[in-house]
Amino acid sequence: MQTEKSFLTVENLSKSYKLEGPPVFEGINFEIERGEFVCIIGHSGCGKTTILNVLAGLEDATSGYSYMLGREIKGPSLERGVVFQGHALMPWMTVLQNVCFAVKSKYPDWNKEKIAKHSKKYLEMVGLVNAENKKPSELSGGMKQRVGIARAFAIEPKMLLLDEPFGALDALTRGVIQDELLKICSETAQTVFMITHDVDEAILLSDKIMLMSNGPNARIAEIVINTLPKNRKRANLHLDPMYYPMRNHLVDFLINRSKDLQAKGATGELDGYQPVLVRPGVDTVTA
Amino acid sequence: MKKLSIKIKGTILSVLILLFMLFVWHLATTPKKVSAPTVSASTSEYEALMGNSSGANSMDSVPKSGFPTLTQMGQTFAKQLSHPFYDNGPNDKGVGIQLAYSLGRVGLGFFLAVLIALPFGFVIGMSPLIYQAFNPFIQIFKPISPLAWMPIALYTIKDSSISGIFVIFICSIWPMLLNTAFGVANVRKELINVTKTLEVSPLRKAFLVILPAAAPTILTGMRISMGIAWLVIVAAEMLVGGTGIGYFLWNEWNNLALSSVIFAILMIGFVGMILDVIFAELQKAVSYAD
Numbered sequence: 310m311q312t313e314k315s316f317l318t319v320e321n322l323s324k325s326y327k328l329e330g331p332p333v334f335e336g337i338n339f340e341i342e343r344g345e346f347v348c349i350i351g352h353s354g355c356g357k358t359t360i361l362n363v364l365a366g367l368e369d370a371t372s373g374y375s376y377m378l379g380r381e382i383k384g385p386s387l388e389r390g391v392v393f394q395g396h397a398l399m400p401w402m403t404v405l406q407n408v409c410f411a412v413k414s415k416y417p418d419w420n421k422e423k424i425a426k427h428s429k430k431y432l433e434m435v436g437l438v439n440a441e442n443k444k445p446s447e448l449s450g451g452m453k454q455r456v457g458i459a460r461a462f463a464i465e466p467k468m469l470l471l472d473e474p475f476g477a478l479d480a481l482t483r484g485v486i487q488d489e490l491l492k493i494c495s496e497t498a499q500t501v502f503m504i505t506h507d508v509d510e511a512i513l514l515s516d517k518i519m520l521m522s523n524g525p526n527a528r529i530a531e532i533v534i535n536t537l538p539k540n541r542k543r544a545n546l547h548l549d550p551m552y553y554p555m556r557n558h559l560v561d562f563l564i565n566r567s568k569d570l571q572a573k574g575a576t577g578e579l580d581g582y583q584p585v586l587v588r589p590g591v592d593t594v595t596a
Numbered sequence: 597m598k599k600l601s602i603k604i605k606g607t608i609l610s611v612l613i614l615l616f617m618l619f620v621w622h623l624a625t626t627p628k629k630v631s632a633p634t635v636s637a638s639t640s641e642y643e644a645l646m647g648n649s650s651g652a653n654s655m656d657s658v659p660k661s662g663f664p665t666l667t668q669m670g671q672t673f674a675k676q677l678s679h680p681f682y683d684n685g686p687n688d689k690g691v692g693i694q695l696a697y698s699l700g701r702v703g704l705g706f707f708l709a710v711l712i713a714l715p716f717g718f719v720i721g722m723s724p725l726i727y728q729a730f731n732p733f734i735q736i737f738k739p740i741s742p743l744a745w746m747p748i749a750l751y752t753i754k755d756s757s758i759s760g761i762f763v764i765f766i767c768s769i770w771p772m773l774l775n776t777a778f779g780v781a782n783v784r785k786e787l788i789n790v791t792k793t794l795e796v797s798p799l800r801k802a803f804l805v806i807l808p809a810a811a812p813t814i815l816t817g818m819r820i821s822m823g824i825a826w827l828v829i830v831a832a833e834m835l836v837g838g839t840g841i842g843y844f845l846w847n848e849w850n851n852l853a854l855s856s857v858i859f860a861i862l863m864i865g866f867v868g869m870i871l872d873v874i875f876a877e878l879q880k881a882v883s884y885a886d
Contacts, residue, residue, distance in 0.1 A: 367789055385792040397786035401808045401884040410804065414794040446885035464794065 315340040316500055317364070317468065322373035324359050332371065333359060334527035336582060339519060341468075344498040348511040349529075350559065351521030352567060357504045358394075358472055364502060365391045365470050377468065387415050390466035392474045396453040398445040398460075405441035408432060408460050415464040431463040432456075434493055435486075451482035455489070462493065471503035475510065484543055487513060491541070508559045512552065513541055519584070520562050522570035529584045530570050531562065536590050554590030618666060625665040664855035672855040687847065689839070691863060697839040699867070701757070701832075702825045705764025709821065713769045714814065717776025718802070721810070727777060734773065742767035742828045746835060756836035763832045768821040775817025779810030811882035819875035826868045841867075 323335035334356040341347050349357050362368035363375060366385035375382045377389070398407045408428035416424070432438050435455040445453050454474055461469055475483040491514055494501060505511050511518045518533040536551045546552055570582075600608075664672070680692030720727045742763045749759035783806050791801045833842025841864055848856035 365789075365793055367792060385789075385795065387793075387795050389793065391789070391793045393786055393789065395786055397784075397790050399787060399790075399805065399808070400886050401811075401882075411794050414796050414800075444885065 316343040316345070316378065317341040317502075318376045319360075319364075320374045320376075322360065322363065322370045322375060324356060324363070324368075324371045331525040333524050334521070336528050337373065338583070339529060339532065341500060341502060341517075343500055345517060346494060346499075346501045346503070346515045347517045347519065348503050348505050348515035349519045349521060350505060350508065350511055350563065351527065352523050352563065355521045355524040355527035357521060361391075361470050361472050361502065361504055364468075365389055367391075387464055388467045390461035390464050390469050392454075392457045392461045392469070392471045394472045394474070394476060396445065396450075396457040398453060398456055400445050403442050403444055404432065404437060404448070404456050405429070407445070407456060408463050411460045412463050428459075428463055431459040434462065435459045435489060449482075451478050451486060454478060455486060458486070458490065458493075462497070462499075468500045468502065471501060473504045473506065476506065483507075483510070488543055490514065508556060508563070509546070511559065512537065512555055513543055513546055518559065520559070520567070522567050524571070526571055528570055528582060530566065531585045531587050533558065534586065534588045536588050551590045558587065558589035622666050625663050627665075662852075662854065664858065668855050669858065672853075672859050676856070676859055686838075689844075691841070691844065691860070694839060694841045694844040695863060695867060698829050698833060698841040701760050701840065702764050702822075702829050705761040706768045706822060706825050708761075708765045709768035709772060710818070713772035713817075713821075714776055717773045717814075717817075718780050718806075720773070721777035721780025722806075724781075727781070734770065738770040738774070742824075743831055743835065746832065750836075756838060760829065760832045760836050760840070764825045764829060767828045768825045771820040771824065772814070772817040775820070776810065776814045779813030779817075780806055782813075783809040808882070808884075812879060812884070815875065815879040815882055819872065819879060822871050822875055823868070826864075826871055830864055 318340050319337055322337035323332045325332040333354075337360060339347075349360065351357055359368060363370045364377075364382060366382055366389070382389075398404075399410065402410060405425065405428055408431060409424050412424045412428050413419070416427075419427070429438060429441065432441055435458055437452060437455055437459065440448060440452060445456065448456070454477075458474065461471075475486060478486070487510060493499070494514075501514075503514065505514075512535065516535050516539075518535065519529050520531045520533060521527050522530045533555075536555060537546070537549050541549075676691050680690045682688075682690040683693060720730060745763055745766050746759060749762045750756065753759050753762060787805060787809060791805050796805070829840065830842035830845065833840035834846040837843050837846070841860060845857055845860040845864070848854075848860060
């Protein structure tokens with residue numbers, strides 16, 4: 310393996326759905342290191358899901374490039390696992406069959422027992438061994454999303470893409486699955502790119518948080534380095550001295566600063582704009 | 597136990613409705629006592645010529661309405677159902693044999709339609725281009741009454757029985773084709789995206805994802821097709837004759853055996869219901885809760 314400077318690189322990505330009119334987002338540049346957990350936050354309509362779909366290979370960008378391990382991303386690949394917003398499980402398959410289907414796609418040569426054993430390992434990881442013979446319709450929203458996560462992990466992708474996986478879950482379930490995800494990711498050193506609307510979720514899970522300005526003409530305005538220590542726990546997260554500087558910075562961006570760039574972007578003032586790197590609580594922030 | 601379930605109540609009501617209908621039938625067809633028939637001289641002479649002495653009729657003293665009474669219906673049922681499979685030559689076969697002929701034609705025509713409609717519907721559903729290309733033809737051919745094809749079929753095929761099968765084929769194909777295409781085209785985008793990110797091979801995708809996802813819609817199409825096929829076979833057999841329940845019905849009409857006609861009608865309804873139930877069960881087997 311050649312050593313890459315960065316694991317994933319996105320260069321000058323933009324997307325327009327109509328020929329005329331402003332692009333949804335433009336000038337998107339970022340890098341993700343191996344083993345990094347990156348969250349992207351922004352208001353609806355700024356193109357977060359589109360960026361994720363481009364990384365997944367499900368959608369083409371209008372211009373710009375994205376590379377993973379030095380190779381351009383063109384079309385979907387088993388190297389990138391996706392957890393979809395709605396769980397996207399095959400409703401006619403049982404939980405185990407859903408995971409096995411994915412495993413069989415990744416390892417077509419494996420025999421049935423090996424596939425089942427491998428799948429069960431990942432179902433166990435998300436605490437669902439007892440539900441393996443149930444159909445998705447018999448599961449709660451949280452359990453379905455867990456199956457989706459197990460399915461994505463089971464193909465052992467180099468990178469995991471999560472599209473607001475906990476958006477539809479209640480706060481309690483969400484917390485439990487967040488803890489599970491945190492545990493699994495730290496165990497497997499998984500590289501993750503995740504969309505979220507939840508500031509606390511981003512602080513808990515991510516190493517790096519990308520803040521997008523409002524669309525159209527959305528850009529990555531800031532890249533916030535998580536200044537909280539690595540072994541974060543949901544239970545004592547709010548006690549960390551860095552928590553409030555971090556949280557205030559993110560919330561303040563979403564409420565106040567996310568609009569500013571949009572106005573400038575529309576006039577073309579921002580060509581060649583590079584996102585600001587921020588360490589809330591460490592650097593002194595000037596808004 | 598004080599509240600009976602809807603199902604039991606419904607059954608009781610059904611029985612009551614049936615009894616009421618039978619009662620009305622009975623009232624409508626009961627022979628009325630008529631005072632001594634006053635027959636004109638010319639009529640009696642005619643009767644005599646036709647071999648009916650007026651005395652023979654006076655036994656029932658009934659001007660027959662011709663519509664069978666319940667007793668006559670019962671006799672017909674008993675007679676037909678006790679020997680459903682007798683075969684006394686071309687014009688005298690048991691109702692079981694006639695139904696078997698009809699079912700055979702429907703089955704064969706339907707099966708051929710499935711063979712064409714499912715794969716073709718699949719292709720149309722998968723490719724918007726092919727859908728656009730074939731859509732005008734489908735739209736024009738779909739509303740044509742299947743019997744309108746009969747002359748063409750008879751002329752080209754030159755065999756009445758196979759023409760019947762062809763008519764079933766042509767009427768079964770459209771609902772199946774359109775439903776298959778619709779079901780295949782409307783598989784949830786998310787599921788397709790899952791197969792894309794998993795790099796599932798086209799064949800596995802077709803059989804393990806798209807087919808099961810579209811199966812309920814496809815089965816609905818097959819159920820509609822079977823319903824239409826069963827409607828059409830009766831009419832087709834009346835036209836081409838020879839065998840089948842449609843021919844049986846028309847033959848009994850020519851015999852002016854109304855009780856047999858009614859019997860045939862009820863048999864057609866009964867078999868049609870069974871066919872529908874079979875497809876409803878199949879539909880249940882492939883449907884899934886989302």
